[in-house]
Amino acid sequence: MLGVRKRICSPREEESELRRGPWTLEEDTLLTHYITLHGEGRWNMLARGAGLKRTGKSCRLRWLNYLKPDIKRGNLTPQEQLLILELHSKWGNRWSKIAQHLPGRTDNEIKNYWRTKVQKEARQLNIEANSKRFLDAVRSYWMPRLIQKIEQASYSSSLTTLDSLADREVRSTPSHPPVHNSLPTLLCPPESRFTHYSNPGSENSFSVTSPYLLSTNSNTISQQPDEILENPSLLGDPVCNNLILSDTYNKEGSSYDMDGFNVASVGMGTHDNSPLECQVAEGNWVFDSMEDTLWNMDDMWVFRDLRETGI
DNA sequence: AAACGCTGCAACCGCTTGCGG
DNA sequence: CCCGCAAGCGGTTGCAGCGTT
Incomplete structure (x- = not known):
């Protein structure tokens, strides 16, 4: 599922034919391929070099929040949720700082989690x-x-x-915690x-x-x-x-x-x-x-x- | 099955920060 | 110190998908 913002282009952007909105598979491939070969950084240059009609900013975001190989997908574990609560109580909305302590999770994801889950419950x-x-x-x-x-x-x-290791005759503890x-x-x-x-x-x-x-x-x-x-x-x-x-x-x-x-x-x-x-x-x-x-x-x-x- | 409402989250915007000249 | 550019960051938006009526 992709959230897609309405395409609103400034005249300047239309002139340079900068693309916005959802990324296509082709764009993803181009970006990934280019970064694999040349590494991250210098995003504006990278965007041009990769042949993408995107701003460097957009490329950076797409890479960091979606394409980067070590990004973890799926629901946050209770451990991660707890850590987010902990770190948020410590640092507030410092999402990127919090994200540094959750390997594979992006600041965007954590921010979204906070807004959609935590703040919702508060409401x-x-x-x-x-x-x-x-x-x-x-x-x-x-x-x-x-x-x-x-x-x-x-x-x-x-x-x-x-259970799987112990002698079942010896084991007298219940099979579940009290x-x-x-x-x-x-x-x-x-x-x-x-x-x-x-x-x-x-x-x-x-x-x-x-x-x-x-x-x-x-x-x-x-x-x-x-x-x-x-x-x-x-x-x-x-x-x-x-x-x-x-x-x-x-x-x-x-x-x-x-x-x-x-x-x-x-x-x-x-x-x-x-x-x-x-x-x-x-x-x-x-x-x-x-x-x-x-x-x-x-x-x-x-x-x-x-x-x-x-x- | 159509309409509606809600949710999740990708992507954008604008501000801030860092850095080189 | 100032300026301009690039990157980083947090806030916000808006749509796809799903559930409910």
Whole structure:
């Protein structure tokens, strides 16, 4: 499917017969072939050299957003979604900077994702996108949900591996992770004291991190001291089953002031002292296919209920 | 089956940044 | 320092495709 803008040519463009709109297969081939032979850069020259009646700008965009061989296609994984949320909270709409941390993904794709998925959900929740409320919701609700999703996926797959390897007589653990029946708090496998996710299909790996300690015991969430954030080696609670995540927010004076972030404010200020609850809708959502909606409508209703009841 | 509405995303626009002369 | 050009970046647009009525 190709989005095609209306062809509006200035007189000057008509004179030079510059083409606009969707790229043809022939143009793609010309561009790819030329870049294969001569490399990127000097886009205006490149456009002429390749025999394309396109602006250099247009060629650059087509190459970077579509033709470049290492571009990853398809839906964003939960890991990637989480990373986008993380990095956006850090840097705001610095799409190209965010894209640098998602190998194979373009700034355009990430920008589109943010606008079509994230901002849409904000609208449906009647929260102004990029408002503090929305950020609170993202950080304290949806990001943990994504983390859960990732953890559960990895937990399930590791059990599947165990299933195939272990002596089935010895194995007495359930074949699926424990799913709480009634609105559990954040569910983390014991091994998840510190998360490090590798990005599939890439040699690079990245840490998906968050400045909060999410306790599976106490329904509490607490921000880690800067000391710890600056030194990941300090992370990892050897005793309790805490998920400790690290990050350094707002180090570049970016869009969000997370310093004032108050977990309880997710309840929209009705109960100032209420603890954060990362509640899970009924059902085995963790086993759902990794469809790439940021969250589903059921999740949203739970969040909305929480908000309305002030929990 | 036709009309309509919604969504995803490719491509464009305009502004900013970087750099050489 | 200023100017002009090229490249980069973020915001916006508009259409194909799909689902719903």
